[in-house]
Amino acid sequence: MEFDEYQKLASRTALFAKDDKEYILMLICLGIAGESGEILEKVKHLVRDDKGVVTPERREGIKKEIGDVLWYLSQLARELDLSFDEIADANIKKLTSRLERDMLNSEGDDR
Numbered sequence: 705m706e707f708d709e710y711q712k713l714a715s716r717t718a719l720f721a722k723d724d725k726e727y728i729l730m731l732i733c734l735g736i737a738g739e740s741g742e743i744l745e746k747v748k749h750l751v752r753d754d755k756g757v758v759t760p761e762r763r764e765g766i767k768k769e770i771g772d773v774l775w776y777l778s779q780l781a782r783e784l785d786l787s788f789d790e791i792a793d794a795n796i797k798k799l800t801s802r803l804e805r806d807m808l809n810s811e812g813d814d815r
């Protein structure tokens with residue numbers, strides 16, 4: 705599935721109680737934080753309880769939480785009129801440039 709196609713389909717399920725940009729952006733950002741926390745919690749259990757062994761069940765659970773984060777990121781991009789394809793393309797170009805210039809392990813957003 706293409707990123708923009710995902711964004712379009714996911715937006716059909718973005719139903720917010722208020723039609724208020726600030727409210728929606730806040731809910732989306734809280735959602736990103738909450739769902740990211742759910743990933744971390746599952747990874748914690750993977751490390752602590754499963755001794756680092758990735759069971760099929762754990763993998764599936766983490767996959768679902770990654771999807772939840774993806775959904776919120778998709779909504780954030782949409783609210784800011786950003787195309788998911790465009791974001792993915794720009795990100796891979798940035799990372800490829802850093803790789804080619806041996807700058808992956810240095811610091812700064814604009815390196």
Ligand SMILES: [Mg+2]
Pocket residue numbers: 739742768769772
């Ligand atoms: Mg979740």
